[in-house]
Amino acid sequence: MAKLDLVLEELVTANRILAREEVVDSFGHVSVRHPDRPDRFLLSRARAPDCIEVEDIMEFTLEGESIDARDRKPYLERFIHGACYEARPDVQAVVHNHSPSVIPFGVTDQKLKPLLHMCASIGHDVPTWDSQTKFGDTTLLVENMEMGRDLAASLGRGRTALMRGHGAVVVAPNLRHAVFISVYLEVAAKLQMQAMPMGNVKYLTNGEVEKIINRTGPYTIDRAWENWCRRAGRPITKSA
């Protein structure tokens, strides 16, 4: 299979996994930077992640303009993706979701921080972006590049940011990694909500977080990927 075809198949799989693992419901999306053109990214037309086929994947400029729309309608919030790729050349994949357990952290002052080793990839703590701060009353949707860039800036050099009253964005050096962080961001949030009422929580130390992030690679991620593919009923292809 050609490189691009592998990427397209893997992007469909990523959508299905995120749905099966309940990181996205009928909404949320995942993109990947074009393997041959770093100034383009690939993202499905506006469709629920668990319904997506290869034919749904569209190509966009980093400003969110579609190259090959035909009769396909894009996601309104494609600017989230474009702005992240623009701001961060190291980023090769982006997930936007409304993962249920992260929502409460976005609407309270409680910081989301990893307490389980599997969750270290979310970073030492997770910043929250509030569209209200700069844009006032909106639909909360990131519907232009100005909002996208403001959100992307909140990531700093990190890999996760919460969006107040809306969800989260996750960026990563490849597609499987983005899915991995997204799944364990949800786990992290759920665990922290359970642990907090039980007393003083021992979060991972900064040193532990660094050491785990440096160690997290294909040995870890591909083990989960095989399992998630099986659960989502998708073939396991060679890593794109």
Add this chain to the structure above:
Amino acid sequence: MAKLDLVLEELVTANRILAREEVVDSFGHVSVRHPDRPDRFLLSRARAPDCIEVEDIMEFTLEGESIDARDRKPYLERFIHGACYEARPDVQAVVHNHSPSVIPFGVTDQKLKPLLHMCASIGHDVPTWDSQTKFGDTTLLVENMEMGRDLAASLGRGRTALMRGHGAVVVAPNLRHAVFISVYLEVAAKLQMQAMPMGNVKYLTNGEVEKIINRTGPYTIDRAWENWCRRAGRPITKSA
């Protein structure tokens, strides 16, 4: 397919989706105003939502009298539906459910308010109707038009009301929209229960709620509808 047939198929689908998404269990029901006769509505015979077939759908006057009962037994609480259609000409579809997460809000003084953009459709806050106030000790069931009208009045111009110790009622401009609000009413309640113990909650502002409600249409709802049909094992028909 004739208009009425489309509506009947879509009503069966709505029942199945509400069951699959756990908004109803063996109880709860959903109706639609008759497409040709605004003084009539369509509602299944007394049966669990996930078991319903087209042959189960009955026609009622707004007072809840059946037109075509044959040997089919109606839901006792059909008056909920009739009273909502009577009070609100803008309403084309009604859901009544015992959605699990909304129950605690109906039995405490805690107001249910949207904190996630997907939940703005429930309104700025959700009123609670208590059958006890006007009718004293009852089975809590809405078993006549007097109770139905009292409940319908509690909706005001809104789209949702809780029923103390019982559940909720949702009204909407079309069937898909009613299902959409019902699903995200459950999500809203679950999220708020998780967020409240974590500190001061930033709910959506009134301006945000208005903007999102004005924006929520087929672009959003049909994306969920396709996904829910697939999950419920139902064909996706053209919107009735």
Add this chain to the structure above:
Amino acid sequence: MAKLDLVLEELVTANRILAREEVVDSFGHVSVRHPDRPDRFLLSRARAPDCIEVEDIMEFTLEGESIDARDRKPYLERFIHGACYEARPDVQAVVHNHSPSVIPFGVTDQKLKPLLHMCASIGHDVPTWDSQTKFGDTTLLVENMEMGRDLAASLGRGRTALMRGHGAVVVAPNLRHAVFISVYLEVAAKLQMQAMPMGNVKYLTNGEVEKIINRTGPYTIDRAWENWCRRAGRPITKSA
């Protein structure tokens, strides 16, 4: 089908439903009084409820002695059932379970009380039996008639009792009703755990509970039964 055969099929179905609805896990059991001999009851051999077939059903005296054991091993706790039938001629079916949400109520002083109309069948409030009180340190299992009778006495004229550190017992005028109460006992416990942290809870009044109990019959229970049979993959037989 002969009366006894209908009862045996329905008892298998009751086991499968309780498993499917997560009221029992690998443990817990349900029995029915023998339709022709009120001094006997029918209960499976010691097997997980979701695995049970008609061939597993054994016949017991009210003292828990098996009539037709062959090579089948009985449940150690069959005395729970016998003692309830002995103490309460009105009881035709008994469920014993470790339903997850009821456990916390059995180990704290928090009274379980219905707040949702569907749960009124559990009674105004649910007493707790503690094996420790009379029998000291045991395995907590009801392994003889003395313990069974002590537990049965705790029911009074009611239909439910919790067992400290162990689970619950439910008695009812027929098998479907026993399953119905068991399912909504779990629902009641889960809802109350969610409502309590939210402020003062408005439980059902005694008058409401009485009115609902008097109304709850086949019209309500058979609607759920059809749905539960479908979910458990069991045929819907005429009520035994």
Add this chain to the structure above:
Amino acid sequence: MAKLDLVLEELVTANRILAREEVVDSFGHVSVRHPDRPDRFLLSRARAPDCIEVEDIMEFTLEGESIDARDRKPYLERFIHGACYEARPDVQAVVHNHSPSVIPFGVTDQKLKPLLHMCASIGHDVPTWDSQTKFGDTTLLVENMEMGRDLAASLGRGRTALMRGHGAVVVAPNLRHAVFISVYLEVAAKLQMQAMPMGNVKYLTNGEVEKIINRTGPYTIDRAWENWCRRAGRPITKSA
């Protein structure tokens, strides 16, 4: 089937059950001591538990050196298993998992203690091992025998220990028993989290715990095993 073949089949089944019952996700592992060589143990290659086949099972010395690696990569944390077998000749099976409800107990000072009779097998209370204490900032992974031995020592004569920010280890006199304790360790943690906010919790007394542990054998465990095999889609073989 030869003894070893039975053990290998049962080890695959144990992996699948732990996945189906959500005690492990894509990570976590279970081993068994070699039936003919007490200085060896059997453990899958590095793979998600729900994907494991007989061909994945490798043989290791107690120091974690593989005997028959071929092209198979071992789990990094095999030292957990080796160190437990080395320290405890009575131990025949070991589970390591990240069971979701136990994590909060490992990161707070709240002791995990059994309150339900089914959970007595976890012991009177469950100690917590913190890699930080002796090894400082690490990836939290048990990646050599020194860490493995330190963890194994924390078990004392017991059957369970939590690992701070990481998960739990369970040891048992046979494979089915190890799975049984692992499942009910998760249940215990979930129940205790629900019970604690409701007031003073009556845990099992030490006498009750002892009596239940002495009673828990094949009569109890095989009933669950049959059910879990069915749920995991695995044949029920004679106990290895």
